[in-house]
Amino acid sequence: MPSMDIHRNDTVQVLTGADRGKRGRVLRAIPDKGTVLVEHVRMVKKTVSSKTGQRTQGGIAEHESPINVSNVALVCPNCGPTRVGHKKQGDTRVRVCKKCGSELPTKK
Numbered sequence: 001m002p003s004m005d006i007h008r009n010d011t012v013q014v015l016t017g018a019d020r021g022k023r024g025r026v027l028r029a030i031p032d033k034g035t036v037l038v039e040h041v042r043m044v045k046k047t048v049s050s051k052t053g054q055r056t057q058g059g060i061a062e063h064e065s066p067i068n069v070s071n072v073a074l075v076c077p078n079c080g081p082t083r084v085g086h087k088k089q090g091d092t093r094v095r096v097c098k099k100c101g102s103e104l105p106t107k108k
């Protein structure tokens, strides 16, 4: 199974596109597709049509759409958007900031 350096609940900054520069929390990581869902990033409007015979109102719903992980950077608490490195800590592999070397723990 492919793994990604960006996990759920990470804070990331968008590097490309209309939402460039925006920061948000990762709502969902989808390693199979190499994409993440970032809060308030790449919002798309979806028209919800009312079905005939039903009393539901048609309208527009907004929701996030997935963005490729290569288009976002993990935000280090010390130095901002950064690339992710790794180091071994006992039996576990931890993520570290490539700029300042501080650990970037996965938030539960």
Ligand SMILES: [Zn+2]
Residues within 6 Å of the ligand: 076, 077, 078, 079, 080, 082, 097, 098, 099, 100, 101, 102
């Ligand atoms: Zn750092």
